Amino acid sequence: MDVNEFRKRGKEMIDFIADYYENVDNMPPMSSVKPGYLYSLMPHEAPEELESFENIRQDIETKIMPGMMHWQSSNFFGWYPSSGSFPAML
Numbered sequence: 001m002d003v004n005e006f007r008k009r010g011k012e013m014i015d016f017i018a019d020y021y022e023n024v025d026n027m028p029p030m031s032s033v034k035p036g037y038l039y040s041l042m043p044h045e046a047p048e049e050l051e052s053f054e055n056i057r058q059d060i061e062t063k064i065m066p067g068m069m070h071w072q073s074s075n076f077f078g079w080y081p082s083s084g085s086f087p088a089m090l
Contacts, residue, residue, distance in 0.1 A: 009053050016057070017089070021072065029076040033067045 001009070041063045070076060 006054075012053075012057075021086075024073045025068050025075060027073065029070045029071055029073040031067050038063060051061050061062055 042059075
């Protein structure tokens with residue numbers, strides 16, 4: 001990854017995080033998957049070839065996000081705003 005791709009991907013990730021926080025209240029606050037669901041979805045060895053950034057983002061969205069507990073959702077019973085503020089992230 002060179003400096004130009006780093007800039008591009010960094011901006012994409014900031015947009016991904018901002019979009020998440022804009023939409024977190026539209027997601028169910030609790031995960032609906034069973035413990036261990038991710039084990040069968042992920043490779044059991046490190047890849048020998050580089051994976052594209054698009055594939056990594058796709059894995060995050062389709063494999064990891066379904067198992068997330070959305071602590072910052074206003075629909076979650078215990079709301080913890082300090083760890084999710086934009087200044088705290090920066």
